[in-house]
Amino acid sequence: MRPGFRKETRRLSNIPRDGLGFAGGSLLLVALLFGATLWVMGRVKQTMAANGFQALWADVLLVGVTLAPLALLWPSARSLGQARLARRALGQGDLIAARVASAEAHTWAWFTLGYAGAWVIFLLLVLFFIANNVAVGRTFFQLELIADSFGMILRAFWVNVVIFFFAGLLSLAWGLVIAVAKLLPGRPAQPIRFLATFYTDAFLSLPSIIVIYLVGFGLPLTGIGLFRNMPLEALAVLALTLTYGAYMAEVYRAGLESIHPSQWAAARSLGLSYGQTLRFVIIPQAVRRIVPPLLNNFIGMQKDTALVNVVGVIDAFNQARIIASNDFNLSAVTTVAILFILITIPQTRLVDQLVERDRARMRRG
Amino acid sequence: MGFLEVINVVKRFGANEVLRGISLSVEEHQVVCLIGPSGCGKSTLLRCINGLEEIQGGEIRLHGDRISGPGVDLNALRREVGIVFQSFNLFPHMTVLQNITLAPTRVLRMPEGEAQEKAMALLRRIGLEHKAQAYPDQLSGGQQQRVAIARALAMEPMLLLLDEITSALDPELVSEVLNLLRELAEEGMTMVLATHEMGFAREVAHKVCFLYGGVVHEEGPPEEIFKDPRSERTQQFLRSIIEAGRL
Incomplete structure (x- = not known):
């Protein structure tokens, strides 16, 4: 055989660690977590008592939540068991079995760690919520007020939806016109290209709230018949269309x-x-490729419909602010926040799905 | 005066002069093969004939009509001159049938039904009628290339340009495409091929042109070029082809 690039053959010989310490640590962590949960739930019970709140379902819930971290005993026990297997295999010199068991032990210990971390964050949130005699809870989540104002907020939210719907459709069409204008070839189209480029440069740099302000207040002031008689909502649609x-x-x-x-x-x-x-x-072909980023813009615009309150459109946010200043409580605004989250999540998932589908198609070739 | 006349054509990409006063003449119903090393300008010449590239000097005439330079109706020219590309370039978002009927319905304003009938006749001819509703990425390379040829034929061109159309194909798929070309040649379709398939050129071509340095370095009937090339360059090129086992 000629001397070449062939490496000398060697045996792989790393000796695995049994992971017993890690597994034991995870078990200890579960015990600590249980203690912490017990303490936090005790605080919750105290707060409830101080406010004269007493209900069987609440007590059952508290006990359930207190016991929940004990479920982590299962993965940590598994980790411990595998770690002991690994130690025994090491003692017998069976490297392969030791490696398998040790890998299992580590996986389950990490599993315990991951869930414990999430649980700690949950406990912190609960503490925040009940701090200062449930001040946070009262300010943002007063159920009574949410229930009372919900109908009004929902009606006002419909204004957001309508603005968003029309501005969405119009900006989709208008954006295509601008893009084509920007890409027109040849010398005769030079001024068109210049205008289109200037337009996008200008509106990409303008904050949408300023455009809404200028269009919503300024255009009716000009006294031009068309704009004077336009409802504010239509002007908001115009402003958002220009920006987006x-x-x-x-x-x-x-x-x-x-x-x-x-x-x-x-x-x-x-x-x-x-x-x-x-x-x-x-x-x-182009549109198929850009559906995900277009949808992202859609979502961005949807959120910006809350800005139209600067010109006095009674949208959900504006309505909620009125309620908030009357009752000195922000729970109605929380409702608006939740509504926005609720209509946006399905859309973001859709974008994810489309991106994934696109990737799958790319992989296929 | 030939059917297609390329006269002293110059084509530059920036400072890079690809065609340096190339001249070529093609008679009607002839098959002319362009051979030569990569970068010698075969593809560029075909793209110039079709008006996909502007030329900087010389002129191109088809059927006595000048088809290069300012004022030429390129859309009208392209109705008469079809081109098939190395990478097929089918429209991936359209079915095979839509790929073929797009130009006849939109350019020739042929009614949809008639265009589809003609397209189906073409598909039958290339043995792909069962793929009419398939999308290009569901076809093999050879099938895609045959569809691309059918798409060009649907416009009933006077002249067909073929730009290394078998170079991107797996070896076992080359023959199905070449067989189709053979049939077209027998029917008298005027064709100009840029090709590396020397065996095919030898068998089908009426004339073979060896391009080198942006001009036709040597031309003649295939027996002459392949058996008895005069120029040193041509001999060298053919030697390397033979060494690679391609002739």
Whole structure:
């Protein structure tokens, strides 16, 4: 055999650790956690008693929560058992069995650690909530007020949904127009390209709250008939469309530019015009690729509908603020926050799913 | 005067002069093969003939009509001159059938039904009628390339340009594409091929042109070029092809 790049053969011979210390530590941690939970729940019970609150279901819940960390005894016991197996195997010189058992022991000990960490955070939240005689709870989560104002908030939230819906559709269309204008080829289109670039630069740098302010207050002041008679909601839609049209345009542009030039060559070589190529070949492919970032912009815009209160539109946030200043309590605003979370989560999951699907397609080739 | 005349064409990409006054003449119903090392300008020449690249000097004539330079209706030209690419370039978001009917319906304004009938006839001919509703990524490379040829044929071009259309194919898929070309040649389709398939060029071509340094370095009937090349360069090129076991 010629001398080459072949390495000398050696035996792998690392000796595994049994993990007994780690496993024992995890067991100790569970015991500490149980003690801490006991103390926190005791504080909760005290607070309840101080406020004259007494209910069987609450007591059952408290006992249940107190016992919950004991469930972690199971993984930590498993860890301990595997660690002892590993030690025995080591004693007998069975390296492979020792490695397997030790890996198991470590996995279960980490499992215990992970859940214990989450539980600690939960306990801290509970402490925060009941601190200062449930001040936090009262300020943000007064159930009575939430129930009373819910109908009004929900009606006002409908305004957000309507604004968001129209501004969403319009900015999708407007963004595409801008993106195409930005990419027009040739010398004659130079001024158009310049205008489109200036537009996106300007509106990407303007905070949307300023655009809403200028459009919502300024345009009716001009006295131009069209704007004077427009409802405030429509002006809000216009302002958000102008802002988010620029964001959408950037996303579209990235999508259009990501289509390989060979697709242009193929379409043009068949005699399709520039416009036909764009419409039938390039845009359909580009849009498929940019659905996730477009949806992200959608979600961003949805949140910005709360800004329209600066011009006096009675949206959910504005309504909640009125309630909050009347009752000197923020629970109605909490309702708005929860509503926003509730409509956004399904959309973010959808984006995740679309991204994942895209990735799967890429992997397939 | 040939059917297609390329006269002293110059093409530059920046400072890089790819075509340096190349001239070429193709008769109607002829098959002309362009051979030569990579980077010699075969693909660029085909793209210039189709108007996908602008030329900086010389002119190109088709059927006596000047088709290069300002004022040429490129969309009209491309209706008459089809091109098939090395990487197929099918439209991935359309079915096979839609790929083929897109240009006839949108460019020639052919009614949808008629375009589909013609497309199905073409698909039958290339043996892929059962794939009409499939998407390109569900086809093998050879099938995709045959669809790309059918897509070009659907416009009933006077001239078909083929740019190394078998280079991206697995070896066992090459023959199905070449067989189709053979049939087209027999029917009298005028074709210009840039190719590395020397055996095929030898069998089908009426004329073989060896491109080197941005010009046609040597041209002639295939027997002459392959058996008895005059120029040193051509001999060298063919020797390396033979060494690689490709001839």
